Amino acid sequence: MSSFGECPISRFDYDRILLGHGSGGRLTSELIGKLFLPAFGGSPLAALEDAATLDIGMGSRLAFTTDAFVVRPIFFPGGDIGRLAVCGTINDLSVAGAVPRFLSAAFILEEGLALDDLRRIADSMQLACDEAGVELVTGDTKVVDRGKGDQVFITTTGIGLVPQGRSLSIANAKPGDRILVSGTIGDHGVAILSVREGIEFETLLESDVAPLNRLTELLMTECPSIRCMRDPTRGGVAGVLNELAVASRVEVRVTESSLPIRPEVRAACEMLGLDPMYVANEGKLLAVVPGEDADRLLSVARQHPLGRNAALIGSVVSGRLGLVTMQSLVGGERLVPVLAGEQLPRIC
Amino acid sequence: MSSFGECPISRFDYDRILLGHGSGGRLTSELIGKLFLPAFGGSPLAALEDAATLDIGMGSRLAFTTDAFVVRPIFFPGGDIGRLAVCGTINDLSVAGAVPRFLSAAFILEEGLALDDLRRIADSMQLACDEAGVELVTGDTKVVDRGKGDQVFITTTGIGLVPQGRSLSIANAKPGDRILVSGTIGDHGVAILSVREGIEFETLLESDVAPLNRLTELLMTECPSIRCMRDPTRGGVAGVLNELAVASRVEVRVTESSLPIRPEVRAACEMLGLDPMYVANEGKLLAVVPGEDADRLLSVARQHPLGRNAALIGSVVSGRLGLVTMQSLVGGERLVPVLAGEQLPRIC
Secondary structure (H helix, E strand, C coil): CCCCCCCCHHHCCCCECCHHHHCCCHHHHHHHHHHHHHHHCCCHHHHHCCCEEEECCCCCEEEEEEEEECCCCCEECCEEHHHHHHHHHHHHHHHCCCEEEEEEEEEEEECCCEHHHHHHHHHHHHHHHHHHCCEEEEEEEEEECCCCCCCEEEEEEEEEECCCCCCCCCCCCCCCCEEEECCCCCHHHHHHHHHHHCCCCCCCCCCCCCCCHHHHHHHHHHCCCCCEEECCCCCHHHHHHHHHHHHHCCEEEEEHHHCCCCHHHHHHHHHHCCCHHHCCCCCCCEEEECHHHHHHHHHHHHCCHHHCCCEEEEEEECCCCCCEEEECCCCCEEECCCCCCCCCCCCC | CCCCCCCCHHHCCCCECCHHHHCCCHHHHHHHHHHHHHHHCCCHHHHHCCCEEEECCCCCEEEEEEEEECCCCCEECCEEHHHHHHHHHHHHHHHCCCEEEEEEEEEEEECCCEHHHHHHHHHHHHHHHHHHCCEEEEEEEEEECCCCCCCEEEEEEEEEECCCCCCCCCCCCCCCCEEEECCCCCHHHHHHHHHHHCCCCCCCCCCCCCCCHHHHHHHHHHCCCCCEEECCCCCHHHHHHHHHHHHHCCEEEEEHHHCCCCHHHHHHHHHHCCCHHHCCCCCCCEEEECHHHHHHHHHHHHCCHHHCCCEEEEEEECCCCCCEEEECCCCCEEECCCCCCCCCCCCC
16 A cells, blocks of 8 residues: 555656656656655645745745755856855745745755865855845755765755735746746756856856846835746746746747847857757746736836846736746747656756 | 965965864864855854854744755655655754744755655655654755766755744853753764664664754743753764853863763774764754753753753863863763864764
8 A cells, every 4th residue: 555645656657766856847746746745744735835934823824945056166257156055045935925034054065075165155155145135044064985976965944034915836826927037047957057068258147147036026025916936947937937827827928029139149059959948047036916017017127126127028817827928039829848858857 | 375264275285175174073173163154154153053043033033054965875664755854954053042943955966866755755754744844845856977976966955933022042050050851862863874884783773863942942931041052963972062161161060970871882982983972963952041940941941852861961161161071981071172173974
């Protein structure tokens, strides 16, 4: 007898963890839906949000989120695993509509890691905290034997305060809403991959890793009825839009010509056979906004340094429920499916 | 130029991470004191507490703590890495005087981990949560390539609510206080090591891993002026008492004959050359209690299933500040120093 309830193990096509289970795509969803949710008894919808919202009494609502970071290499153009670990968790709180306040950090160090590297990472974490105005208040350190880890893994967990009246959800999108992206897409994933593959361009490919909390606060203040915000990390913009289409039971229509993509990122993607829609971002925001507020929010976003390349890239329609479609540059239409396995392992 | 401020790198005797940095002993303290604290600007005293206490306004105080778990093997007599990860974080909140409420869990999985093993771990986590009355509300999963991890690492982070008027601190011990331990010591570490070394005894050596929150609540309710509570994990009872002696500027005197130790644990320690005072526990509580309340608290503790072997093992005196001394079975006195390196790697 399996303790797996309605999801017997036979419904997996594999009996071991694959790299793709960390992709943020279909295999990740499958692992969550068929293994973790039955064990932990959570709701499938709650599992799709980037942060849990907790009612702790006396009118206080907290957002609470955690992420493990295993990016390789640990230093990359535009950032490092420390900055990524701080920003990633801040961003998950921010897109939940919360004001990030406190972080914890747990380090799993591999025996032999250079102390100089660890110090650079710690300094970088503090800088990112200062930039975002959050406090790192508690931590832990474990060491594993050489060959049983990979230099350093960092898990950060964050607490944010959710102001009264905010209720964002991936299930909130309505026909007529527009999709706003805060800047160029694919920068983080392409920067990581270019280092791994030793690709050089005339322009340096840099990760966009940055804390989004001040930008999200600006937008939420301007328009408290924003439906939903997400940071398109693993699985990229396509991953988030697919979750949105399914959870909100809508079609999401993206216009290819409106996608902000750096020329060098586009060139790198062509060379590497990647679609920027699936490439991870670490300092970009996707917001589903009421149609009537879209243009105003776009100009507000563009006034913020992290939003100066913001664009409206698509809209929500009541067409084919659960699907993401793209009006392509050449005029046709194609599906933008969810990613099955792993496009870029260990991107975050 | 080092960005390390007053602690130049030359003050380390090494330039790489050693296994001992994960011991919970002197090397761990050194890493925290010379690298993390300068980078993160925390107070040395705050760094010694098991949980951060956060004031979030409107009279609410939260306790917040994180721990990474890298124990090997992942299944052991009496528990597994999942139960350990849940209980460890619950216990850190509990000894801070908080009522544990919410947990997050971040998994770092090695490619190739058996899904059956992961499911057993998840089920075990949920059981431990149910036992303690806490909710696992958010999580994350990352996958690393084969040979870059070790089956599964889990980082749990917890939020607890601190009732009004509680203020426990490792710096609070006063001469005249007594030291209460909630049960037999060394069980967890010896259970892990016996599996690793393939040692068999007539009696099964089992880890004591358990959530302490109901026991701590019982004691705090009985005596709100308890000075300090700790769970003696890495570094064992000796590690906690040394931190206490230093932080409170007192001498801690332990009576060897009063230490509750299972005969089979004592025998295993002798065989393995270990001192039970330094061996990790995962379901035991050390409390520093006012002398006049000690006997009453002892009988209260003994009424709880996790406290039935509780004992008063020593007292706080104003003698040699910062030292832990032991009145030995044969009548002499010896120092109980802090552990320098790693006695048992990857015990938690």
